[in-house]
Amino acid sequence: MEKQIIKSDILKEQYSLIKTDCGLTIACYPMPRHNGIHAVFATKFGSINRRFTVDGEKYEIPAGVAHFLEHKMFENEDGDAFEKFAKTGANANAFTSFDKTCYIFSATSNIDASLDILLSFVTQPYFTKETVEKEQGIIGQEIKMYDDSASWRVLFGVLEGLYHNHTVKDDIAGSVESIAEITPEMLYKCAEAFYSPGEMILSVAGNITEQQLVDAVERAGFTAEKHHVVREQTEEPEDIVYSEKSIKMPISLPLVAVGFKEKVDGTVTAKQGIIGDIIIDILTGSTSELFNKLYDSNVVNGTFEGEIFAGEDYYSSIISGESADPQLLVSEIWQAIDKIKENGITQEEFDISKNAMYGSMVVDFENVEEVATSIVNQYFKGNTVYNSLEIFKEITLEDVNSQLKTMFNKDRCTVFTAYPMEA
Amino acid sequence: MERQTIQNNVSLTFLPSDKFKRNRISISFIVPNEKEKATMYAVLPTLMERGYEDYPDMCTFSRKLNAMYGADFSATTSVVGQNRVLRFTMQGIKNQYCINGENLLAEMVDVMLGVIFRPCTEDGGFIADWMEVEKVKLREEIEGEINEKRGYCIKNAQRKFFGSSKNGVERLGYLEDIDTITPTALYDCYRQLISDSIVEIMVTAEEDETIKDKFAAAFAGRKAASHPVLPVEIMPQTQVQTYSESMDIVQGKVCLFYTVKRPLTEDERYAMLVASAIYGGTASSRLFKNVREKQSLCYYCAAAYNGFSGSMRVDSGVEHHNCEKVIEAVQKELADLIGGTITQQEINETKLVLLNSLDAVHDGLHGLEAWYLNEAIRGTWTSPEQVKAKVEAVTEQQIRNVLGLLHLNVVYKLTK
Numbered sequence: 001m002e003k004q005i006i007k008s009d010i011l012k013e014q015y016s017l018i019k020t021d022c023g024l025t026i027a028c029y030p031m032p033r034h035n036g037i038h039a040v041f042a043t044k045f046g047s048i049n050r051r052f053t054v055d056g057e058k059y060e061i062p063a064g065v066a067h068f069l070e071h072k073m074f075e076n077e078d079g080d081a082f083e084k085f086a087k088t089g090a091n092a093n094a095f096t097s098f099d100k101t102c103y104i105f106s107a108t109s110n111i112d113a114s115l116d117i118l119l120s121f122v123t124q125p126y127f128t129k130e131t132v133e134k135e136q137g138i139i140g141q142e143i144k145m146y147d148d149s150a151s152w153r154v155l156f157g158v159l160e161g162l163y164h165n166h167t168v169k170d171d172i173a174g175s176v177e178s179i180a181e182i183t184p185e186m187l188y189k190c191a192e193a194f195y196s197p198g199e200m201i202l203s204v205a206g207n208i209t210e211q212q213l214v215d216a217v218e219r220a221g222f223t224a225e226k227h228h229v230v231r232e233q234t235e236e237p238e239d240i241v242y243s244e245k246s247i248k249m250p251i252s253l254p255l256v257a258v259g260f261k262e263k264v265d266g267t268v269t270a271k272q273g274i275i276g277d278i279i280i281d282i283l284t285g286s287t288s289e290l291f292n293k294l295y296d297s298n299v300v301n302g303t304f305e306g307e308i309f310a311g312e313d314y315y316s317s318i319i320s321g322e323s324a325d326p327q328l329l330v331s332e333i334w335q336a337i338d339k340i341k342e343n344g345i346t347q348e349e350f351d352i353s354k355n356a357m358y359g360s361m362v363v364d365f366e367n368v369e370e371v372a373t374s375i376v377n378q379y380f381k382g383n384t385v386y387n388s389l390e391i392f393k394e395i396t397l398e399d400v401n402s403q404l405k406t407m408f409n410k411d412r413c414t415v416f417t418a419y420p421m422e423a
Numbered sequence: 424m425e426r427q428t429i430q431n432n433v434s435l436t437f438l439p440s441d442k443f444k445r446n447r448i449s450i451s452f453i454v455p456n457e458k459e460k461a462t463m464y465a466v467l468p469t470l471m472e473r474g475y476e477d478y479p480d481m482c483t484f485s486r487k488l489n490a491m492y493g494a495d496f497s498a499t500t501s502v503v504g505q506n507r508v509l510r511f512t513m514q515g516i517k518n519q520y521c522i523n524g525e526n527l528l529a530e531m532v533d534v535m536l537g538v539i540f541r542p543c544t545e546d547g548g549f550i551a552d553w554m555e556v557e558k559v560k561l562r563e564e565i566e567g568e569i570n571e572k573r574g575y576c577i578k579n580a581q582r583k584f585f586g587s588s589k590n591g592v593e594r595l596g597y598l599e600d601i602d603t604i605t606p607t608a609l610y611d612c613y614r615q616l617i618s619d620s621i622v623e624i625m626v627t628a629e630e631d632e633t634i635k636d637k638f639a640a641a642f643a644g645r646k647a648a649s650h651p652v653l654p655v656e657i658m659p660q661t662q663v664q665t666y667s668e669s670m671d672i673v674q675g676k677v678c679l680f681y682t683v684k685r686p687l688t689e690d691e692r693y694a695m696l697v698a699s700a701i702y703g704g705t706a707s708s709r710l711f712k713n714v715r716e717k718q719s720l721c722y723y724c725a726a727a728y729n730g731f732s733g734s735m736r737v738d739s740g741v742e743h744h745n746c747e748k749v750i751e752a753v754q755k756e757l758a759d760l761i762g763g764t765i766t767q768q769e770i771n772e773t774k775l776v777l778l779n780s781l782d783a784v785h786d787g788l789h790g791l792e793a794w795y796l797n798e799a800i801r802g803t804w805t806s807p808e809q810v811k812a813k814v815e816a817v818t819e820q821q822i823r824n825v826l827g828l829l830h831l832n833v834v835y836k837l838t839k
Contacts, residue, residue, distance in 0.1 A: 033442035035782045086707035089775025108782035141722035147673040252566040286485035352489045359492030366444040
């Protein structure tokens with residue numbers, strides 16, 4: 001067992017990272033004044049991980065397997081996890097994102113018993129043809145629910161426009177067709193690859209001790225299985241698939257998203273991500289000239305926002321919002337981009353945005369759920385949870401203006417609009 | 424924690440903040456939920472959020488907030504039973520985390536009071552240009568209700584259920600009233616709100632006499648409010664009214680509204696807390712386990728009881744062809760609870776979930792404040808710990824009895 005203590009001078013807090021003998025990593029962030037805890041048991045297997053090798057053998061899986069597996073892992077031969085968690089009173093759930101799958105619970109009592117349930121379910125896969133078929137129906141319903149969401153459709157419309165091959169363009173849940181290809185064998189293989197202790201982290205924040213977590217892992221009796229798993233990065237050209245597309249939906253106002261495919265050399269770093277956040281805030285946030293002008297001329301409403309959408313090997317900037325005049329909105333966004341790129345960001349703009357971002361980073365350490373989840377996010381990127389606070393201090397105006405020059409290339413831009421039916 | 428009266432109808436409560444990184448202040452103005460003023464009360468918060476005399480435009484005010492380490496300021500309007508609550512909230516990091524040693528908490532109080540008592544005005548009214556912009560935004564928001572299908576179905580069911588009761592006066596007001604609002608009428612509405620309302624101030628920060636003094640001075644000279652906080656009004660029982668709306672959507676939606684046959688006693692309120700959770704409030708509830716998991720009739724199916732209006736809502740996302748089956752199944756599950764077996768295990772497990780969530784109330788800034796604001800509106804001052812004891816005492820028979828008080832008034836379907 002190896003233990004590492006990670007400290008923050010700014011927050012005057014610390015947490016421990018323990019590599020257990022079975023290979024599982026434990027993160028323990030004590031917040032003793034809180035009544036409860038939040039636990040996340042996670043694997044770096046998300047919707048984008050569709051091509052990988054396990055001990056040298058190559059696999060390619062259809063869209064939606066990670067999410068499907070998430071649904072099925074909370075079920076074993078003696079019932080489902082929710083029934084077991086009901087006995088401890090914990091509030092349990094699970095979710096799949098682009099780059100990970102997380103099994104979570106929050107509780108204020110019976111913590112040890114809930115940890116046992118969490119650790120036992122996720123590592124004891126149980127799939128039959130019948131249960132897989134039943135789940136195809138349930139997930140089919142979930143996919144349909146998202147089909148009615150304009151913001152979801154527009155996001156994936158932009159991603160499909162920006163990416164030729166990268167699997168980030170596919171819905172996390174897959175499609176009714178892609179999940180129809182899923183078999184119990186495929187699920188067992190993915191579980192074997194991504195759910196062995198060495199591939200996972202148990203991150204807990206709140207009223208908890210290290211010993212409780214170490215004991216829980218010992219009780220789980222994991223064996224150290226060693227699989228060599230390599231997640232393949234996708235070859236993605238610099239250019240885009242299409243520059244413009246639209247759909248019609250039963251909505252009241254057009255919803256438009258303008259996405260820019262940013263250049264990625266190798267792996268996207270945390271610093272690039274934070275700089276992107278500062279730039280997009282200055283360009284589109286509540287203090288920006290663009291937002292204030294568009295809001296007061298009724299081109300946009302409070303739904304207008306800019307975000308950096310990035311993972312290990314993809315990086316895009318997406319500006320979106322409802323607008324009665326999507327063409328005008330797009331042209332105003334382009335003009336604002338031309339202006340900011342020409343003039344650069346000023347020291348004052350940079351200082352104010354950085355100040356606000358510092359505040360939001362401190363706030364991330366207030367709540368047990370945020371802390372436990374952030375540890376997982378950063379761990380999978382090879383960082384500590386305090387990494388952003390540290391990197392952030394070193395970012396200069398020159399760094400920001402230098403990255404700005406490389407961003408928002410109009411040749412790598414997709415505009416996707418959902419119009420109301422009547423239009 | 425102590426709730427103290429600092430001026431006529433103005434109460435101040437300090438809530439414990441030691442576990443948080445932020446301080447939070449909220450000032451809530453509580454008035455009867457009148458239809459005539461609903462639209463003005465919807466425009467008012469968004470207009471006041473734009474800035475005040477010291478920071479007299481949206482951009483300058485946003486810069487000020489960013490300079491305060493990204494402090495959040497928001498103004499909202501909500502409906503709680505027969506009452507409307509206009510709430511101004513600010514939260515910002517604690518002084519100990521400020522890089523340059525600022526007293527951010529004191530600044531937060533000043534900003535809050537500035538927004539509330541010194542809004543930007545012109546010619547005896549609010550700034551006309553700002554108001555026109557916010558009217559457009561309100562119109563878009565009301566018309567945009569259709570964009571989120573689950574909420575849209577619930578709102579339509581709710582409209583049918585509440586009819587013309589104050590409970591049902593729209594949170595966002597009415598499209599037809601938007602154009603009638605003038606800057607001076609809105610300013611008069613604002614002045615009346617400030618001077619004639621019940622005010623609840625909640626400060627989640629270390630107790631501080633200077634903060635108390637500032638609030639007391641700001642609200643000095645107030646007369647007693649001309650109205651009390653309005654009590655729970657329950658809807659009368661009706662024949663089941665079924666409505667069906669057609670829309671080109673991928674997943675259908677269903678919403679059912681039940682009313683209680685008579686007002687609940689205090690003990691019955693706690694029994695209903697447990698009963699609604701067993702029925703459809705948890706992942707091991709009857710609706711989740713039977714309607715979603717066993718019968719695979721829907722993607723979600725949940726029940727929620729609203730003590731401020733004595734109503735139970737059940738809503739579900741369904742395949743279009745399963746719509747009628749879900750409506751039947753939802754009623755059958757309720758009948759089974761009332762007339763069939765409820766195991767002690769089921770009751771104990773549900774209580775455990777509730778006890779966990781009651782313990783967790785103290786772990787979140789927002790949840791803690793919302794808890795005590797609701798208590799103030801309800802006219803009780805019960806802590807989560809006291810409710811825990813009440814929940815633990817609920818019996819199987821009490822659960823059956825309160826569920827037996829439910830009567831189905833409205834079914835709303837949104838399908839192809």
